[in-house]
Amino acid sequence: MLFKKADAPYLKDYSNVQSMMLKVIYALIPGSIAMFWFFGWGVLFNLAIAISVCLASEAMMLKFRRRPVEPALKDGSALVTACLLALALPPLAPWWLVAIASLFAIVVAKHLYGGLGFNPFNPAMVGYVVVLISFPREMTLWTPPLGVAGGWPSFTDAVAIVFGSGISTQALDAITMATPIDILKTHINMEHDIEYVRTHKVYGELFGPVTGVGWEWINGLYLAGGLWLIKQGVIDKRIPISFIISLVLISNFLSVLDYASYSSALFHTLSGGTMLAAFFIATDPVTASTTPRGRIIYGAGIAAIAYIIRNWGGYPDGIAFAVLLMNMAAPLLDQYTQPRTFGKSEAKS
Amino acid sequence: MTEYALILLSTILVNNFVLVKFLGLCPFMGVSRKLETAMGMALATTFVLTLSSVLSYLVNHYILAPLEIEYMRTIMFILVIAVVVQFTEMVVHKTSPLLYNVLGIFLPLITTNCAVLGVALLNVQVQNNFIQSLFYGFGAAVGFSLVLILFSAMRERIAAADVPEIFQGTSIALITAGIMSLAFMGFAGLIKV
Amino acid sequence: MPAQSIKIAKDGLWTNNVALVQLLGLCPLLAVTGSFINGLGLGIATLITLVVSNSCVSIIRHWVRPEVRIPIFVLIIASIVTTIELAMNAWFHELFLTLGIFIPLIVTNCSIIARAESFASKNSLVDSTFDGFMMGLGFLIVLVILGSIREIIGAGTLFANAHLMFGEQAKTMLLSFGDNYPGFLLAILPPGAFIGLGLLIALKNHIDKKLKQPVTSTEATGDTPSPAV
Amino acid sequence: MNLHKQVLTTAVLLMIFAIIGAGVVGFTYENTYDRIKRNEQLTTLRKLNTILSPESYDNALLDDQITLAKSTLLGTTDNSSAYLAYKNEVPVAAVLSPIALNGYNGPIELLVGINYDGTLAGVRVTKHRETPGLGDVVESQRSDWILGFTGKSLSNPAENKWKVKRDGGEFDQFTGATITPRAVVKAVHSALLYFKKHRDEIFKQKTDASPVDKNS
Amino acid sequence: MLSRDKTWVGNDNGEHSFHGGIKLPGHKDLSTQSPIADMPACDVYTVPLNQHIGAEGEILVKAGDHVLKGQMLARPHGMVSAAIHSPVSGEIIEISNHRFPHPSGLAAPCFVIKNDHKDEWIERNPVGDDYAQLGSHELRGLIRDAGIVGLGGAGFPAAVKQTEVGITTLIINGVECEPYISCDDMLMREHADEIIAGAKIIAQIIKAENCVIAIEDNKPQAIDAVSKAINDDDSGFIELQVVPTIYPSGGERQLIKIITGMEVPMNGLPADIHVLCHNVATSYAIYNAIYHAIPLISRIVTITGHGVQSPQNINTAIGTPIKDCIEFCGGYRDDARALIMGGPMMGLTLDTDELPVIKTSNCLLVTTPEDMALPASKSHMPCIRCGKCVDVCPANLLPQQLYWYSADRDYDRAINLNLFGCIECGCCDYVCPSDIPLVQYFRHAKSGIWEQERERKKSDIARQRHENRQARQDKQKQEREERLRKKREALAKGKDSHKLELDKKKALIADALARVKEKKAKQPVKPKNTENLTEEQLEKIAEADRRRKKLKKERGDQDAV
Amino acid sequence: MWVVVITLAIISAAFGLLLGYSAIRFKVEGDPVVDQIDALLPQTQCGQCTYAGCRPYAEAIAKGEADINQCPPGGEAVIIALADLLDMEVKPLSAEHGVEKETATVVYIDEQTCIGCTLCIQACPVDAILGAAKQMHTVIESECTGCNLCIPPCPVDCIYVKPVEPTLQTWIWEQPIGGFAAPKAT
Ligand SMILES: Cc1cc2nc3c(=O)[nH]c(=O)nc-3n(C[C@H](O)[C@H](O)[C@H](O)COP(=O)(O)O)c2cc1C
Ligand SMILES: Cc1cc2nc3c(=O)[nH]c(=O)nc-3n(C[C@H](O)[C@H](O)[C@H](O)COP(=O)(O)O)c2cc1C
Ligand SMILES: Cc1cc2nc3c(=O)[nH]c(=O)nc-3n(C[C@H](O)[C@H](O)[C@H](O)COP(=O)(O)O)c2cc1C
Numbered sequence A: 001m002l003f004k005k006a007d008a009p010y011l012k013d014y015s016n017v018q019s020m021m022l023k024v025i026y027a028l029i030p031g032s033i034a035m036f037w038f039f040g041w042g043v044l045f046n047l048a049i050a051i052s053v054c055l056a057s058e059a060m061m062l063k064f065r066r067r068p069v070e071p072a073l074k075d076g077s078a079l080v081t082a083c084l085l086a087l088a089l090p091p092l093a094p095w096w097l098v099a100i101a102s103l104f105a106i107v108v109a110k111h112l113y114g115g116l117g118f119n120p121f122n123p124a125m126v127g128y129v130v131v132l133i134s135f136p137r138e139m140t141l142w143t144p145p146l147g148v149a150g151g152w153p154s155f156t157d158a159v160a161i162v163f164g165s166g167i168s169t170q171a172l173d174a175i176t177m178a179t180p181i182d183i184l185k186t187h188i189n190m191e192h193d194i195e196y197v198r199t200h201k202v203y204g205e206l207f208g209p210v211t212g213v214g215w216e217w218i219n220g221l222y223l224a225g226g227l228w229l230i231k232q233g234v235i236d237k238r239i240p241i242s243f244i245i246s247l248v249l250i251s252n253f254l255s256v257l258d259y260a261s262y263s264s265a266l267f268h269t270l271s272g273g274t275m276l277a278a279f280f281i282a283t284d285p286v287t288a289s290t291t292p293r294g295r296i297i298y299g300a301g302i303a304a305i306a307y308i309i310r311n312w313g314g315y316p317d318g319i320a321f322a323v324l325l326m327n328m329a330a331p332l333l334d335q336y337t338q339p340r341t342f343g344k345s346e347a348k349s
Numbered sequence B: 001m002t003e004y005a006l007i008l009l010s011t012i013l014v015n016n017f018v019l020v021k022f023l024g025l026c027p028f029m030g031v032s033r034k035l036e037t038a039m040g041m042a043l044a045t046t047f048v049l050t051l052s053s054v055l056s057y058l059v060n061h062y063i064l065a066p067l068e069i070e071y072m073r074t075i076m077f078i079l080v081i082a083v084v085v086q087f088t089e090m091v092v093h094k095t096s097p098l099l100y101n102v103l104g105i106f107l108p109l110i111t112t113n114c115a116v117l118g119v120a121l122l123n124v125q126v127q128n129n130f131i132q133s134l135f136y137g138f139g140a141a142v143g144f145s146l147v148l149i150l151f152s153a154m155r156e157r158i159a160a161a162d163v164p165e166i167f168q169g170t171s172i173a174l175i176t177a178g179i180m181s182l183a184f185m186g187f188a189g190l191i192k193v
Numbered sequence C: 001m002p003a004q005s006i007k008i009a010k011d012g013l014w015t016n017n018v019a020l021v022q023l024l025g026l027c028p029l030l031a032v033t034g035s036f037i038n039g040l041g042l043g044i045a046t047l048i049t050l051v052v053s054n055s056c057v058s059i060i061r062h063w064v065r066p067e068v069r070i071p072i073f074v075l076i077i078a079s080i081v082t083t084i085e086l087a088m089n090a091w092f093h094e095l096f097l098t099l100g101i102f103i104p105l106i107v108t109n110c111s112i113i114a115r116a117e118s119f120a121s122k123n124s125l126v127d128s129t130f131d132g133f134m135m136g137l138g139f140l141i142v143l144v145i146l147g148s149i150r151e152i153i154g155a156g157t158l159f160a161n162a163h164l165m166f167g168e169q170a171k172t173m174l175l176s177f178g179d180n181y182p183g184f185l186l187a188i189l190p191p192g193a194f195i196g197l198g199l200l201i202a203l204k205n206h207i208d209k210k211l212k213q214p215v216t217s218t219e220a221t222g223d224t225p226s227p228a229v
Numbered sequence D: 001m002n003l004h005k006q007v008l009t010t011a012v013l014l015m016i017f018a019i020i021g022a023g024v025v026g027f028t029y030e031n032t033y034d035r036i037k038r039n040e041q042l043t044t045l046r047k048l049n050t051i052l053s054p055e056s057y058d059n060a061l062l063d064d065q066i067t068l069a070k071s072t073l074l075g076t077t078d079n080s081s082a083y084l085a086y087k088n089e090v091p092v093a094a095v096l097s098p099i100a101l102n103g104y105n106g107p108i109e110l111l112v113g114i115n116y117d118g119t120l121a122g123v124r125v126t127k128h129r130e131t132p133g134l135g136d137v138v139e140s141q142r143s144d145w146i147l148g149f150t151g152k153s154l155s156n157p158a159e160n161k162w163k164v165k166r167d168g169g170e171f172d173q174f175t176g177a178t179i180t181p182r183a184v185v186k187a188v189h190s191a192l193l194y195f196k197k198h199r200d201e202i203f204k205q206k207t208d209a210s211p212v213d214k215n216s
Numbered sequence E: 001m002l003s004r005d006k007t008w009v010g011n012d013n014g015e016h017s018f019h020g021g022i023k024l025p026g027h028k029d030l031s032t033q034s035p036i037a038d039m040p041a042c043d044v045y046t047v048p049l050n051q052h053i054g055a056e057g058e059i060l061v062k063a064g065d066h067v068l069k070g071q072m073l074a075r076p077h078g079m080v081s082a083a084i085h086s087p088v089s090g091e092i093i094e095i096s097n098h099r100f101p102h103p104s105g106l107a108a109p110c111f112v113i114k115n116d117h118k119d120e121w122i123e124r125n126p127v128g129d130d131y132a133q134l135g136s137h138e139l140r141g142l143i144r145d146a147g148i149v150g151l152g153g154a155g156f157p158a159a160v161k162q163t164e165v166g167i168t169t170l171i172i173n174g175v176e177c178e179p180y181i182s183c184d185d186m187l188m189r190e191h192a193d194e195i196i197a198g199a200k201i202i203a204q205i206i207k208a209e210n211c212v213i214a215i216e217d218n219k220p221q222a223i224d225a226v227s228k229a230i231n232d233d234d235s236g237f238i239e240l241q242v243v244p245t246i247y248p249s250g251g252e253r254q255l256i257k258i259i260t261g262m263e264v265p266m267n268g269l270p271a272d273i274h275v276l277c278h279n280v281a282t283s284y285a286i287y288n289a290i291y292h293a294i295p296l297i298s299r300i301v302t303i304t305g306h307g308v309q310s311p312q313n314i315n316t317a318i319g320t321p322i323k324d325c326i327e328f329c330g331g332y333r334d335d336a337r338a339l340i341m342g343g344p345m346m347g348l349t350l351d352t353d354e355l356p357v358i359k360t361s362n363c364l365l366v367t368t369p370e371d372m373a374l375p376a377s378k379s380h381m382p383c384i385r386c387g388k389c390v391d392v393c394p395a396n397l398l399p400q401q402l403y404w405y406s407a408d409r410d411y412d413r414a415i416n417l418n419l420f421g422c423i424e425c426g427c428c429d430y431v432c433p434s435d436i437p438l439v440q441y442f443r444h445a446k447s448g449i450w451e452q453e454r455e456r457k458k459s460d461i462a463r464q465r466h467e468n469r470q471a472r473q474d475k476q477k478q479e480r481e482e483r484l485r486k487k488r489e490a491l492a493k494g495k496d497s498h499k500l501e502l503d504k505k506k507a508l509i510a511d512a513l514a515r516v517k518e519k520k521a522k523q524p525v526k527p528k529n530t531e532n533l534t535e536e537q538l539e540k541i542a543e544a545d546r547r548r549k550k551l552k553k554e555r556g557d558q559d560a561v
Numbered sequence F: 001m002w003v004v005v006i007t008l009a010i011i012s013a014a015f016g017l018l019l020g021y022s023a024i025r026f027k028v029e030g031d032p033v034v035d036q037i038d039a040l041l042p043q044t045q046c047g048q049c050t051y052a053g054c055r056p057y058a059e060a061i062a063k064g065e066a067d068i069n070q071c072p073p074g075g076e077a078v079i080i081a082l083a084d085l086l087d088m089e090v091k092p093l094s095a096e097h098g099v100e101k102e103t104a105t106v107v108y109i110d111e112q113t114c115i116g117c118t119l120c121i122q123a124c125p126v127d128a129i130l131g132a133a134k135q136m137h138t139v140i141e142s143e144c145t146g147c148n149l150c151i152p153p154c155p156v157d158c159i160y161v162k163p164v165e166p167t168l169q170t171w172i173w174e175q176p177i178g179g180f181a182a183p184k185a186t
């Protein structure tokens, strides 16, 4: 008989942080395969670079902070950050850009705040935004998806673009293209309507029946992964649901008002990073609001801001900014959306 | 109507005084440790900022311009602001100790908030009329209050975080402000004027 | 006397540095430090203002009444700044253009009125003037360091536009770090300013910590706890 | 009585400092006034001289400033100003200030110098909000792209080549940023059209050119 | 009051009428295979004086006294307090500090009684069915004198809860939601009639209009027994309500919500909404007190877990060593790891089994790794703010926020987040993926807040005393000055006597000092109360001594100069 | 130039009158901050802060003459509370004023040695010692703040320090470790 001492309760359920993070990775797999299918080798390069830099910098920071390295590396949070960052970056981004974004994500956004659990801002999105504002040119290096304008570059070309600098502007111009959301916005700001873009001889090819070629697949698969995560109890359903519903409501309202210059709700939900954001990024538990009502507002807020920036702002897809802006609001939301405690009258203290 | 809405949108988000225009940073850093105090500061600043925006318009329009002594702008504005602030403080202190408890200690600090002089000078620079000045000042104040309150809520959370020792305190607060300003860059280009 | 001066100097340059410790005067500090030369220009302007305002306030310290103390200080500072502004516009016009709105805003640079209030209004003329100089110098150094760092990282150059201050021959001072440097824009944009200053402060904390470590350990061994009397 | 005295001292105190402050500032102002005026003019002139070489004209450019009414070709919604250059009283060139409306982040303000014969003397961007690092390559400090306009005219290149390469024209675009150059090219082209249409009017205005209020 | 029609159906969707809660594996079969066994008498019993919430009782006996079974050893002292009785006849060996099952592990006064194995009862006068003739006040007095405290866990004196303040509903709590524990289950199976009788007594005391016995749906035999007893009972105002198995539906507040749909105010008591809740064992104990005049000297304890050879429920006297109880159940198995008093969710690990069973010991759980893995190390991962804890918290709190501020000792904020609404059920802890001992943080924060409160009170008193003293001194000073002035005046006339007196005084003091020194030299002063000090504390005292010496030397030097 | 001087003179004179008048009209006395500060201090009255007691120290803080980190009995908790009240940065206890006690202490008087000189009574700031002249003295433990001021005056050295033992009522649950792996700098 040992007479071990411990603190009640002694029963624990099976969940742990590591398995949550791993499940997030599993759920990302179908969507990322689709991305690879449509956008080519660059996606894999991004993943490889981001993962290695993220893990290395995580280990380095833990060492500097004199914290145990192994358990923290094993928890898988840096891996999730790396994957999400890599999937958000354009497939032909040069290697150093991916590395800088990863470094910022892990070193500044995560570890300066104390590592897992303490960071107020979504690390992956901080990394993304830092390179977006610093290197806007490189951030537009999206390849046309499979089946459009010659599709994605060959392996050797991709290596040349990502790892070397030896490619001319002309050649680069030939194999890169903006994303559909971006193109639509810029043209609508030039007072062209959606129809014009969709039938345009250069850009028209990029569009499928609903949204950009390939994007509906990618988003659909992320959606599937996300639903699985909800089922597994890894993410809370409130954020994605309020995010998607708000986005649909806003975009539907405007597109009904002015069909010619506002895309349909379906376009918005299946374009760009919508589903990735809804299920994987906005749901980052550490940086989101944690109260039930707070989460609903949080999701809706991201949708609204993302939509505004997508349509009228200066940057292509507003999701990263929207996430960071709502991260900013999360502590305040938590403070003011405290649920009514059992036995307390509704009046706020 | 849209004009005023745009002024508000622009001053609150797109050209946020604190995060984009770099005005009013000292109180932003100095009184954001606690949410309650930040709210007091926000309230006080909103009052003074709006008032001084309007007053500076009047001073500029009815004293400086007719006498052609625009180069005295800074001196006149700051004098008016200092006096208004001092006066408000005294009145509040006497008449409403409760309000003074909330606002009092911040009022003197506001004289040296460059957002206040900044808004007065910018008003003249962009040639706002009276109503525009009012909105401009108010919008700037709301923008200031918004980020101040958000920032202080974040700082309260970060205060309990396991921040590496050398980054504790103002250092991590500045970095947080940096990331906030990064996020606010997302609003850039919303208003194409 | 020298002890007092040393303390003032140490305070201004390090222990109580306006920018790194008191966190005052942040607006110009962050807004104009996109390059070395901007930082230097504003630093000098602030330094001059601080010295002059501190001495003026010290001179008149016995005459002001509490209810008009702030308006009078502000008036003095504003006059000085406007004078400097006019002078700068006349003799360093281009620099004046780049520093823009921040010259008149020196008036509300909180560090100046803070120094007037907390030091100059309580100390002798000599001390106050020296304090103004040291505080200003501390501020200037931070401005210059931050400006240089941001310029190097953000644009890959150093001393760009030096001619604005030092005349045409200064164009040769320009250092450039590789023509292909893509420019890390973050550093010259607003977020970079905040983060840069945050890192500088962390660096200062680090140095302080390093400096303190051996000191405290000797203290601990050398000093017995004082009796509880 | 004592109270009255206290109030009065306060007032007098503040007044004394105000007088001293105002005196110093007023004095400085009066002694720097001329220098500052000259500085400001020099600044404008220097900018114009990057477009028109100082040898090519002999009039006081700043004095020959005229006001143009708003025009869609110039992209202006209000009066804009233009400077006229003469050599030996013969018109040499005009510098217009058109606005390119379709910039990525808003209007781009330009200075376009056009020789009397309709060729471009030079183009500069004076104000824009394009994305740093992307659209801002149109600034002369950032790249030479804008210098490429010098010498071009309505017929050189041909009308249908006044476009960026991506649209089948002759002007380079930048990778990832086609909007900005497209807007600039379009604005310069329109300015040439405007000049062609209004050239004679412009140069006629010289005589009744009204001095322009600096502050407006 | 009672929402009878709202018979609340729990289903697998986790739908239930209070927020949160978790489903736990029951493990109750382990100890329900055999009927309740009687624990044989042992030789020595240790009965702690303080086994309940409230003040310690007033001791009535002294060491060496002979006591009878059921004799009162301590009587309630003050409003909230409980009597203690001797579980056996025998001799009080000592009344001294001993450890007993308490989270602090501190020792507290206990009666140590040597059993004379005669089993001599003190004289008893059972009331029996005549209780119906007694008034509430008398009945409460009987219950109070029987030392009955709540047996559901908290040990709050039952009589205090039963004050008549317009209570309309009595709830008898047979839910027993914690895994492993089965004492209430077995009690209901075997003594349903007595429980009903007890409930009727309570109902009479508080003049209740309704009485509900609540049982979780995982105890079919208990349900059968109780419903049979209810049918047999002719009063007809007692009803049975089966509630779904969800932890912690047995918590008073949660159960009241389930049954009545009302919420007990956070800072209030069930009485505020006209409800009283008692555990079935409390009801049984009250029955015994009224019908048989048996005070609370024994209780049913579940001995269970895979770490004990033959798990079962035993009826054992208060004060029985736990070790003996375990031995009675066949002793430990080899892979036993921990001994828990109470259930796996709210129980307390004991670091020895040489402690007595007390009134609130409902269960002794001996775990093996098969039952549960106690954390290997004390460290845990940081909170990732996943919000799982929010979803399960039956008090609808934000455990993650409470944790954040409790860990940072930002007590004001924790209080604002209603830290004191936490019932320490452990649901949040159970689901937390980072394995944070949340409840422990909350307990620490709560006791820290109380500590702060005590300190504040203490400092207020100190301030008051200091101010009083100063006022007094000021007054004295004035008086002294007055006197001095007078004296001076007198002195001016003729001075001598005063000085003489002073010299005399000095001499006296010197004398005393010399005497003391002499004494000291002979036998160094032995400081008292310095046993049991830790090294550190000793070191501190020694340091203070040193300091004092040094100081004195300095002073001496000064004097010499 | 004269325009400027005159305008400014007029305006500032007007402002001066306004402020001068309101300074009298809206005069306020008293400072509630001192009470608030005093309420946070431990009231040990030990004087380690170099002031004559807690209240004088509170007054000094309110005036900005004393720093908030000079009270060793209050230790970190008081510093944090003061920083919170005054919106200042938390700083470590100033070493020159002493160190924070790890456990609370009180004193007791060795009854055999005490000669009843009353010197300790005079030293105790909170009247925690009972006894009359020439009789044995006792410390009322519940009132003793542990300031140790009574120790030096005792001529026969019979006052000793002892730690306050926790009881079932005053005992505190242990704080778990982990998560916040490095305890926050004090
Ligand atoms: C952050 C960001 C900023 C941009 N800024 C500009 C800009 O200032 N000017 C511009 O022409 N295009 C800018 N673009 C690019 C446009 O969105 C669009 O991709 C491009 O102009 C279309 O050009 P393409 O036809 O070469 O694909 C920006 C893109 C991003 C992602
Ligand atoms: C400090 C304290 C005071 C209480 N005071 C009363 C009271 O005055 N009246 C009452 O009926 N119950 C009182 N109770 C009893 C509670 O309502 C509750 O029944 C008891 O704590 C057992 O509940 P538990 O096991 O769920 O914790 C009190 C309990 C505590 C802990
Ligand atoms: C989380 C929690 C679970 C509880 N579970 C039970 C239970 O299953 N059965 C029970 O009788 N009391 C349980 N209690 C105690 C009750 O809240 C309450 O104190 C008791 O029923 C009052 O009866 P008593 O005064 O007779 O002890 C629980 C308390 C808490 C806080």
Ligand SMILES: Cc1cc2nc3c(=O)[nH]c(=O)nc-3n(C[C@H](O)[C@H](O)[C@H](O)CO)c2cc1C
Pocket (backbone or CB within 6 Å): A020, A021, A024, A077, A078, A080, A081, A082, A084, A110, A115, A116, A117, A118, A119, A121, A122, A123, A124, A125, A234, A235, A279, A280, A281, A282, A283, A284, A285, A286, A287, E384
């Ligand atoms: C559901 C889920 C979503 C996550 N989303 C993100 C994310 O968007 N960005 C990121 O950097 N890390 C994400 N993480 C990983 C981890 O929570 C994150 O790195 C923390 O913010 C680090 O403290 C996610 C983890 C989970 C479980």
Ligand code: SF4
Pocket (backbone or CB within 6 Å): E382, E383, E384, E385, E386, E387, E388, E389, E390, E399, E400, E403, E428, E431, E432, E433, E434, E435, E436, E438
């Ligand atoms: S369950 Fe644990 S990790 Fe999740 S929010 Fe709650 S305390 Fe944090």
Ligand code: SF4
Pocket (backbone or CB within 6 Å): E392, E393, E394, E395, E396, E397, E398, E399, E421, E422, E423, E424, E425, E426, E427, E428, E429, E438, E439
């Ligand atoms: S222990 Fe407290 S906080 Fe945790 S679930 Fe239970 S009531 Fe909620």
Ligand code: SF4
Pocket (backbone or CB within 6 Å): F041, F042, F043, F044, F045, F046, F047, F048, F049, F050, F051, F052, F053, F054, F055, F057, F070, F071, F072, F073, F074
């Ligand atoms: S040190 Fe603290 S306890 Fe002692 S007198 Fe000063 S304030 Fe009071």
Ligand code: SF4
Pocket (backbone or CB within 6 Å): F106, F107, F123, F124, F125, F126, F127, F128, F129, F139, F143, F144, F145, F146, F147, F148, F149, F150, F151
């Ligand atoms: S008895 Fe001694 S230690 Fe206790 S309060 Fe009085 S003087 Fe201080």
Ligand code: FES
Pocket (backbone or CB within 6 Å): B023, B024, B025, B026, B027, B112, B113, B114, B115, C024, C025, C026, C027, C028, C108, C109, C110, C111
């Ligand atoms: S410099 Fe202090 S507020 Fe701007």
